[in-house]
Amino acid sequence: YESYEAEMFNPDEGDLNILEEAEYEPPPSIRLGRDAPKPMGVMGYYKCKAPEGYPGSCKPRATCASYYSTSAHYDYNKPDRYKSCTFGYGYRGVCCPEVIYYGKKPQVIKVPYKSRPGYDSKYVEMTPEQIHKAVRYAEVEINKAFKNDKDWERGEDDDSYWGNGVVPEIYLPELHKIGWAGYFLVLVTHYLSKEYGYNPASYYDGGLQLNKYMHLLPYDIQEVCKGFHYKKCLYSKYRTIDGHCNNLKVPYWGQARTAVDRLLVPMYTDTVYAIKRTPDGNDLPHSRFLRAQVLPEKDVGEKAVNMLFVIMGQIVVHDCSHTVFYQGHEGGFLDCCHNYKGGYHQALPKCYAVALPPSDPFYSKHHQSCLNLARTMVAPNYQCTAGYASQVNRQTSVIDLSLVYATNANESEQLRTGKQGMLKMSKIGNEYMLPLDKNAECFNTSNGFCMTSGDLRSTIHPGITMFQSILNRFHNYCAKKLNYLNPHWDDEKLFQECRKINIAVFQHIVFNEYLPLLLGWNFMYDHGLLSTTKGYSYDYDEDTNPAILAEFTAAAMRCHSSVYGKIALADEYYNVEKIELLNNHYNDPSIFKNGDNFDKLVRGYIVTAQRKLDPYYDPMISLYLLKDQRSFGLDIGSFNIHRGRDYALRSYNDYREICGLKRAYDWKDFHDWIDPKDVELLKKHYRNVDHVELYVAGLMERHQHDAVVGPTWWCIIAQQFKNWKTGDRFFYDLGDQPHSFTLPQLDQIRHMSMAAILCTVTHVKHVPAFAFHTISDGYVSPKFSGFPLN
Numbered sequence: 059y060e061s062y063e064a065e066m067f068n069p070d071e072g073d074l075n076i077l078e079e080a081e082y083e084p085p086p087s088i089r090l091g092r093d094a095p096k097p098m099g100v101m102g103y104y105k106c107k108a109p110e111g112y113p114g115s116c117k118p119r120a121t122c123a124s125y126y127s128t129s130a131h132y133d134y135n136k137p138d139r140y141k142s143c144t145f146g147y148g149y150r151g152v153c154c155p156e157v158i159y160y161g162k163k164p165q166v167i168k169v170p171y172k173s174r175p176g177y178d179s180k181y182v183e184m185t186p187e188q189i190h191k192a193v194r195y196a197e198v199e200i201n202k203a204f205k206n207d208k209d210w211e212r213g214e215d216d217d218s219y220w221g222n223g224v225v226p227e228i229y230l231p232e233l234h235k236i237g238w239a240g241y242f243l244v245l246v247t248h249y250l251s252k253e254y255g256y257n258p259a260s261y262y263d264g265g266l267q268l269n270k271y272m273h274l275l276p277y278d279i280q281e282v283c284k285g286f287h288y289k290k291c292l293y294s295k296y297r298t299i300d301g302h303c304n305n306l307k308v309p310y311w312g313q314a315r316t317a318v319d320r321l322l323v324p325m326y327t328d329t330v331y332a333i334k335r336t337p338d339g340n341d342l343p344h345s346r347f348l349r350a351q352v353l354p355e356k357d358v359g360e361k362a363v364n365m366l367f368v369i370m371g372q373i374v375v376h377d378c379s380h381t382v383f384y385q386g387h388e389g390g391f392l393d394c395c396h397n398y399k400g401g402y403h404q405a406l407p408k409c410y411a412v413a414l415p416p417s418d419p420f421y422s423k424h425h426q427s428c429l430n431l432a433r434t435m436v437a438p439n440y441q442c443t444a445g446y447a448s449q450v451n452r453q454t455s456v457i458d459l460s461l462v463y464a465t466n467a468n469e470s471e472q473l474r475t476g477k478q479g480m481l482k483m484s485k486i487g488n489e490y491m492l493p494l495d496k497n498a499e500c501f502n503t504s505n506g507f508c509m510t511s512g513d514l515r516s517t518i519h520p521g522i523t524m525f526q527s528i529l530n531r532f533h534n535y536c537a538k539k540l541n542y543l544n545p546h547w548d549d550e551k552l553f554q555e556c557r558k559i560n561i562a563v564f565q566h567i568v569f570n571e572y573l574p575l576l577l578g579w580n581f582m583y584d585h586g587l588l589s590t591t592k593g594y595s596y597d598y599d600e601d602t603n604p605a606i607l608a609e610f611t612a613a614a615m616r617c618h619s620s621v622y623g624k625i626a627l628a629d630e631y632y633n634v635e636k637i638e639l640l641n642n643h644y645n646d647p648s649i650f651k652n653g654d655n656f657d658k659l660v661r662g663y664i665v666t667a668q669r670k671l672d673p674y675y676d677p678m679i680s681l682y683l684l685k686d687q688r689s690f691g692l693d694i695g696s697f698n699i700h701r702g703r704d705y706a707l708r709s710y711n712d713y714r715e716i717c718g719l720k721r722a723y724d725w726k727d728f729h730d731w732i733d734p735k736d737v738e739l740l741k742k743h744y745r746n747v748d749h750v751e752l753y754v755a756g757l758m759e760r761h762q763h764d765a766v767v768g769p770t771w772w773c774i775i776a777q778q779f780k781n782w783k784t785g786d787r788f789f790y791d792l793g794d795q796p797h798s799f800t801l802p803q804l805d806q807i808r809h810m811s812m813a814a815i816l817c818t819v820t821h822v823k824h825v826p827a828f829a830f831h832t833i834s835d836g837y838v839s840p841k842f843s844g845f846p847l848n
């Protein structure tokens with residue numbers, strides 16, 4: 059190898075300093091503590107010394123997004139951070155830090171379960187007679203809770219449906235059964251704990267596994283419990299559609315329609331399922347009041363990343379998490395505001411409506427006293443164990459594009475053409491979009507112009523519809539190419555191969571471009587979260603459950619305050635032609651009726667900066683969320699606070715502790731990461747440092763260097779992605795698996811980027827190499843005018 063390194067990128071000079079290979083020795087601090095790295099290089103690329111002393115190889119800039127796209131490493135105003143070099147036949151590239159598998163890296167959260175706050179899994183033995191009594195109790199109570207909701211059930215055309223669960227969950231019979239069984243076990247546990255002192259948290263250590271007392275359970279519950287256990291995993295090169303058998307030891311880990319996992323034992327008031335209150339049994343601050351006072355509307359821009367980055371985050375969420383909200387017994391919507399008088403006690407056990415105070419600065423003007431919200435449906439945990447309630451996730455929890463391909467065979471079939479491996483799409487003007495389906499979920503204003511996909515939320519706003527169409531297009535692009543190269547392959551083979559490639563490219567973009575911007579490259583490097591740039595990774599761990607974490611989905615990953623409320627349509631020079639208000643485009647994809655708008659939106663999302671992920675919202679999402687023909691909307695902030703209580707997440711202080719921050723005993727102890735003025739606000743609303751909620755304080759934390767989130771969210775989000783990387787047997791850069799890509803195939807996947815996808819499947823001619831980064835002046839075109847953010 060020849061090795062080159064240039065001090066800084068200067069297009070006019072570009073003289074290169076030769077670095078002797080023998081001289082290179084990475085500083086000890088970046089040896090990851092365990093195995094000393096060997097000198098490296100990638101076939102065809104020259105070795106070089108990357109910034110901060112990392113060993114690297116010289117590559118095209120676009121393939122090194124993981125490092126150079128992060129704000130700390132890619133700053134045109136600080137060119138000394140930018141290491142240029144040449145590769146191939148003299149092309150100019152960047153010195154890209156090499157990531158090679160060095161062995162398993164530490165967990166992000168290092169505190170063992172048994173030392174975590176709230177852990178007490180003392181097991182109290184139950185006799186078959188006691189279990190029998192609890193089952194009898196549950197049989198009576200479940201009918202009261204589940205069937206007694208006729209007065210609250212509404213049809214789709216009823217006004218009250220709006221806001222309740224956002225989209226109809228479409229009560230799949232399977233989901234209905236799971237919800238029924240989940241609630242049944244909650245009732246059994248409640249009885250055992252109240253009458254005989256059973257500890258629901260002993261679920262952590264095995265607890266009372268009711269599948270061992272199957273004969274005592276009603277038939278429909280037995281059916282669900284058996285469903286988890288009698289799955290045989292057949293050898294397959296491809297993922298199953300519902301995600302089962304990803305883990306061969308525990309086949310239901312990561313499977314669709316199973317329970318979420320948790321970092322900490324929940325704080326349900328009754329230890330089983332009752333909505334959380336303060337540890338001393340009092341009400342927590344009023345959600346909407348708290349939201350309006352502590353997390354108000356205000357404009358705060360963010361320099362580093364753009365709105366395409368925000369949409370990407372939402373796409374990852376929609377791929378891995380869709381917790382289901384209760385519906386009525388007959389499958390109608392619940393009107394949880396009906397007969398709700400305000401306060402802790404709800405009109406129905408399935409409900410969690412948000413009361414609006416009469417003094418509300420916004421809703422009082424619209425004469426509203428309640429926002430409709432149902433509780434999240436609970437699922438039985440895997441051994442059908444008597445334990446605290448765990449919410450059900452409709453999606454497969456690993457990153458596998460289930461939002462594109464759906465999570466059950468029937469739905470998946472519906473999305474396919476049945477020919478040449480292709481997915482159905484509609485052609486609108488010159489643009490291929492998600493397939494039109496007038497029965498999909500949209501507001502009436504769309505007049506039946508609605509689209510479908512593997513996820514029910516695909517038209518929630520235009521950014522999601524656009525991104526999902528791009529994912530479908532890439533699948534079909536792949537199918538056409540592979541069909542040409544392998545004319546003997548049938549529909550199924552083409553479909554599965556392209557599904558596999560599409561997922562791999564998506565995972566690559568998530569770990570290579572999205573996550574380094576969210577969490578920071580160095581942090582990812584230290585925790586083994588970066589995907590390898592050479593060779594395979596071998597860090598699959600069959601003891602890691604990739605299930606969605608309650609703390610991730612109900613708090614840390616709810617990046618709603620970063621959503622900007624204006625949508626830009628930009629011309630080919632990235633000049634903003636038109637600005638649309640987000641609130642006019644919820645659940646109505648009519649903006650795509652004009653085919654030209656597709657590319658304009660792609661550029662618009664690139665050119666618009668995200669808002670800072672902080673305690674301030676854009677009113678388009680906080681007051682006008684999912685606005686339909688009314689003059690006001692819902693409030694995502696109040697819902698998020700409410701959801702944290704629905705899931706009974708533990709206090710912010712408890713999560714600080716497991717994330718390695720100092721536990722606060724006094725308000726001043728929060729000053730390490732939260733501004734004193736924000737701490738004062740918390741003090742005004744919460745009576746005790748231990749009452750402060752994860753969602754509220756997490757938003758207030760100053761951001762970690764190199765990241766766009768504060769340390770507590772950083773740690774929860776990173777742990778989730780770590781579980782997704784090491785707990786997914788099909789992770790794209792994993793070696794030694796029967797389905798692993800070959801190394802040349804893997805290198806092709808590594809060449810892909812968000813920009814490459816956009817160039818391949820849209821008509822946009824110029825895309826910044828780092829598509830999630832905000833555009834620096836003059837980068838795209840001299841005519842670039844940017845998008846005004848205050």
Ligand code: HEM
Nearest residue numbers: 224368371372375379380381519611615616617621697701
């Ligand atoms: C315009 C953009 C967005 C809209 C309209 C929107 C809307 C919603 C709504 C209505 C919910 C249900 C709230 C509840 O009742 O609990 C939700 C859940 C959620 N949102 Fe968003 N959201 C947006 C963007 C984002 C972004 C950018 C992220 C993260 C990057 C995000 C992450 C989540 C998560 C993690 C959940 C919980 C999902 C689940 O239950 O499984 N959202 N969103």
